[in-house]
Amino acid sequence: MSQLLDNNKSGRWSVALLLTPLIISCHSFDDARFEASEQPFPTQVAPFDDYLAQVGSYLRNNRDFISEDEGAELAMNMPFECGSSISKKGLFLVHGLGDSPYFFKEVANTLCDSGLRVRVILLPGHGSKPGDMLNVSYEQWQTETDFQLNQFAETVEQLFVGGFSTGANLTTISAFGRDDIKGMVHFSPAFKSRFFVSQLAPYIDSLYPWPNVEDEDNPSRYNSTAMPGFAAYQESVNELQRRFDTNDSEASTLNIPVLMMVAEKDSVVDTEHVASRFYENFTHPKKCMLWQGEKLPVAASIVNTNNPPHVVIQSMNLPEKRISAASHMSALFSESNDLYGRLEGNKAHQSRSIRICDNGQDSELEARCRAGEDAWFGPWGYSDENAKSDRVYARLTYNPYFDVMIDNILALTNSAPSDEFCAAP
Structure with missing residues (x-):
């Protein structure tokens, strides 16, 4: 069955149809937070100041605020930029599924204090209410990522890109075909899910729009996520897999310096798969994986059992x-x-x-x-x-290794001594 699902689209449809009666619920979602906003999310807006203004107006009109401090919530979900506008080095970041620019706020501010310029965008469907995830698609997210990345690239001499989870997928896909990216920074890249059911998401998103519904008590992200969001994520995985696995070995690799932060026991991402991609598809000699766990990733041990290159083990056994x-x-x-x-x-x-x-x-x-x-x-x-x-x-x-991570990002961008890159703490 698994081979059929991997290689045959009609097989995926068949399994989806078989599973549908088992997973469709009879819940009625009358709450306005489960309905998509009538106002479209502003996309492909430039320059960045206009983009900020239009996104801000959209969020003020459409966000389902969960606290009395609407200003603080709005700030958490807004795209932003920090650092000097005259900085020659810039890092462009994209957040993950259901998340917000707040997830990069602390990383960005710390890097900007060291002279880097950082820009973070907001993906369509995010920041307002869970219902706005009903209308998203992978193509929409990729188009917006590519557009905003192009805008940012025009303002810096040394361009770095990265993302968290789904955002890492989108920016990696953007990197194929570009020759202006000097380095990549990925946090928990979601190159492959641990859950088989995610492969079905693109085929059941209209049949089963709400796989999980939770109370919304977190101003920085959604607790409930609509199935079209999971489907868009899975389509990014499919596109990335297509590029990584093409028969043209040169076209399947990225010869770009890269830093990845990977949690060994990540419940969302197949981290052994990420480690394999790190070694096989990222070919630049300046690369590093901060592996947060106790056991060396299999891909690294295959390369060199005694002294695996390009990986730092950060123990998370911290009683x-x-x-x-x-x-x-x-x-x-x-x-x-x-x-x-x-x-x-x-x-x-x-x-x-x-x-x-x-x-x-x-x-x-x-x-x-x-x-x-x-x-x-x-x-x-x-x-x-x-x-x-x-x-x-x-x-x-x-x-607990936040400062070590920041030092490695700065070393990747040559904003700190290079001997700090991929050095054991």
């Missing part, structure tokens, strides 16, 4: 911080981040504002997490067979 493993999202935030960082004091080891207890554990453990019990931290669905079975888990939302 002093109650950390068991890195998560899909944790690379992007420091311990001091206002929303996702580590809170000290009476509520030690909890996140500052956002504590994600819906983490794949049973209802009793989740309730204890929500009640404020001291928790351990890891990715969704993490379990440690060597730990007590009643250990309470929450999502890890920050990166």
Whole structure:
């Protein structure tokens, strides 16, 4: 069956039709947040100041605000740029599925303080309300990424690009065919999903529009995501796979310096697949993978068992911080981040504002997490067979190696000494 799904589109349709009666729910979504806005999202707007103005107007008119501080919510979801406009080096970033530019805010501000210029866009369907994800497509996201990247490229002499999760897919696809990109920075690149069902998303998005519905309590991202969003993500995977696996070996590779942050136990992404792509399809000698985990990726061990090149192992077995493993999202935030960082004091080891207890554990453990019990931290669905079975888990939302990551980004862009690039901490 798996071979059929990999090689035969009609086979995928058949399986989708067989599964549809099992997964279609009878829920009625009368809440306005599940309806698409009548006003179209502004796309292909230039210059950047006009883009900011039009996106800001769109969000003010269409966002389903979840708090009384509408200004703070708006700022989290707005595209932005930081750093001097006369800087010759610029980094262009694209966020992930369901996320917002806020996910890059701390990384960007830290880099801009060191002289880099950073621009972050907002993908259509994001920032307003979950219902606006009903009208998105991969083609729309790729077109907008390419357009805004072209605009930014005209303003800098040294262009760097990158993204988080789906955003890493989009910017990698953009890099094929360009000769002006000096380096790439990817956070949890989602080159392949761990979940087979994601392969079906492009074929069932109109039949089953809401695979998960949650209360919206996070000003920086959606908790509920419409199936067209998952379908657009999967189409980016399909397009990237087509480019990586073409028979033309030169056309399937990117000879561009690259830095990747990868969480070994990422519940979303097939990280062994990412490691294989890192070694096979990114061919420039200046490349590095910060592997957050305990076990060397198979792709690296095949290259050289004793001294794998281009990889730094960052142990996430950190009992002093109650950390068991890195998560899909944790690379992007420091311990001091206002929303996702580590809170000290009476509520030690909890996140500052956002504590994600819906983490794949049973209802009793989740309730204890929500009640404020001291928790351990890891990715969704993490379990440690060597730990007590009643250990309470929450999502890890920050990166204990944040400063090391920043040093590596600056070294990639030659904004810091080159010997700091891919150096073990």
